[in-house]
Amino acid sequence: MAENLRLQLEINGQPQTLLIDPRVTLLDALREHLALTGTKKGCDLGQCGACTVLVNGKRVLSCLTLAAQVANQSVTTIEGMARPDGSLHPVQARFLEHDAFQCGYCTPGQIMSAAACIAEGHAGSAQEIREYMSGNLCRCGAYSNIVEAIQQAAADLSREAT
Numbered sequence: 001m002a003e004n005l006r007l008q009l010e011i012n013g014q015p016q017t018l019l020i021d022p023r024v025t026l027l028d029a030l031r032e033h034l035a036l037t038g039t040k041k042g043c044d045l046g047q048c049g050a051c052t053v054l055v056n057g058k059r060v061l062s063c064l065t066l067a068a069q070v071a072n073q074s075v076t077t078i079e080g081m082a083r084p085d086g087s088l089h090p091v092q093a094r095f096l097e098h099d100a101f102q103c104g105y106c107t108p109g110q111i112m113s114a115a116a117c118i119a120e121g122h123a124g125s126a127q128e129i130r131e132y133m134s135g136n137l138c139r140c141g142a143y144s145n146i147v148e149a150i151q152q153a154a155a156d157l158s159r160e161a162t
């Protein structure tokens with residue numbers, strides 16, 4: 001039995017301390033230890049993208065990241081996406097408007113990945129969005145609506161920035 005590690009990290013802007021087995025993934029730390037169940041486990045093998053979160057603003061697969069690797073770093077999950085006044089982030093709002101989900105299980109990962117895709121500058125065209133969102137699988141086949149939602153959210157965010 002490995003000795004537990006004490007980790008400090010920032011989750012959705014709040015400092016958190018975890019006392020966990022060093023083998024615990026970031027995904028399981030969020031879900032099982034912090035009760036943040038918005039981040040989903042579709043495969044636990046890095047193949048589906050349902051577990052996508054942001055670490056220091058960059059998208060990562062939390063099933064392939066040990067919690068210990070993100071000590072002292074800043075993690076954003078779907079629960080941290082709404083604005084401080086409670087309004088939805090533009091990516092969330094446009095997903096709703098464009099019906100960019102059905103069962104909703106891939107959706108938190110899609111939304112986190114989409115926010116990063118826009119921030120990376122990879123939302124220039126539908127083709128580019130399809131390519132840079134191809135790490136997030138959707139069995140419900142919402143892909144065309146996801147692309148539309150991302151195009152609209154990218155436009156919203158660039159308007160906000162000017």
Ligand code: FES
Nearest residue numbers: 044046048049063
């Ligand atoms: S659960 Fe992480 S990629 Fe599938």
Ligand code: FES
Nearest residue numbers: 102106138139140
């Ligand atoms: S909305 Fe069901 S898997 Fe994407």
